[in-house]
Amino acid sequence: MHDATRQLIHDYYAAFNAGDMDRFLDLLTDDVVHDINQGGREVGREAFAAFMTRMNDSYREQLVDIEVMVNDDGTRAAAEFVVLGSYLKSDPGLPPARGQQYRLPAGAFFELRDGKVARISNYYNLEDWIQQVSA
Template sequence: MREATLKLIQDYYAAFNAGDMARFLDLLTDDVIHDINQGGREVGKEAFAAFMERMNGSYREELEDIEVMVNGDGSRAAAEFVVLGTYLKSDEGLPEARGQQYRLPAGAFFDIRDGKVARISNYYNLEDWIRQVSQAAA
C-alpha cells in the first residue's frame, strides 16, 4: 500500500507539472475534500476542478524538490516542495498581477481512499508570497 500511495502522489504532482488537468483530476475521488490554504473547505471533484481553472488562469506554477512521505498503511501522505511561479492575472483580494515571479516553499497533506486522493490540504506562507509579488518587478 505504501508504494501505491507514493506512486499516486508522484503521479499527482507529475500531472500538475505537465498541466494535464484531466489526469490530475482523475487521481481524485468524486467526493474529494480540498482544504484551501488559509481559506475554507470545498468538497467534490467539480469544485476542485473550478478552483484549479481559476488558479491556472491567474498563476503559472511548476513544483520542484518534491519529497513525498507516506504512513505505514498508505492511507495518508505528505509532501514538501518548492513552487516556482508567475503571477499572470490579478486574483481577488491580492496584489495586482504584473507577471511577477515567485519562489515559495509549500507542503500538502493527503488522505487516500481506494487508490485515489480523498483529501488534499495545501499549506504555504501567504504573507511571504504577497511580499514577493509586491516587491517584484515585472
Template structure:
C-alpha cells in the same frame, strides 16, 4: 502500500506540472475534500476543478524539490515541495499581477481511498508570497 501511495502523489504532481488537468483531476475521488490554504474547505471534484480553473487563469506554477512521505497503511501521505510560479492575472483581493515570479516553500497532506486522493490540505506562507509579488 506505502510505495503505491508515494507513486500516486508523485503522479499527481507530475500531472500538475504537465498541465494535464484531466489526469490530475482523475486522481481525485468524486467526493474529494480540498482544504484551501488559509481558505475554506471545498467538497467534490467539480469544486476542485473550478478552483483549478481560477488558479490556472492567474498563476503558472511548477512543483520542484518534491519529497513524499507515506505512513505504513498507505492511507495518509505528506508532501513537501517548492512552488516555482509566475503571477499572470490579478486574483480577487490580492495585489495586481504583472508577471511577478515567486519561489515558495509549501506542503500538502493527503488522505487516500481506493487508489485516489480523497483529501488534500495545502499549506504555504501567504505573507511570504505577498512579499515576493508586491
C-alpha cells in the same frame, strides 16, 4: 501500500506540472475534500476543477524538489516542495499581477482511498508570497 501511495502522489504532481488537468482530476475521488490554504473547504471533484480553472487563469506554477512521506498503512501522505511561479492575472483581494516571479516553499497533506486522493490540504506562507509579488 507505501509504494502505491508514493506513486499516486508523484503521479498527482507530475500531472499538475504537465498541465494535464484531465489526468490530475482523474486521480481524485468524486467526493474529494479540498482544504484551501488560509481559506475554506470545498468538496467534490467539480469544485476542485473549478478551483483549478481559477488558479490556472491567474498563476503558472511548477513544483520542484518534491519529497513524499507516507504513513504505515498507506492511507495518508505528506509532501514538501517548492513552488516556482508566475503571477499572471490579478486574483481578487491580492496584489495586482504584473507577471511577477516567485519561489515559495509549500506542503500538502493527503488522505487516500481506493487508490485515489480523497483529501488534500495545501499550506504555504501567504505573507511570504505577498512580499515577493509586491516587491
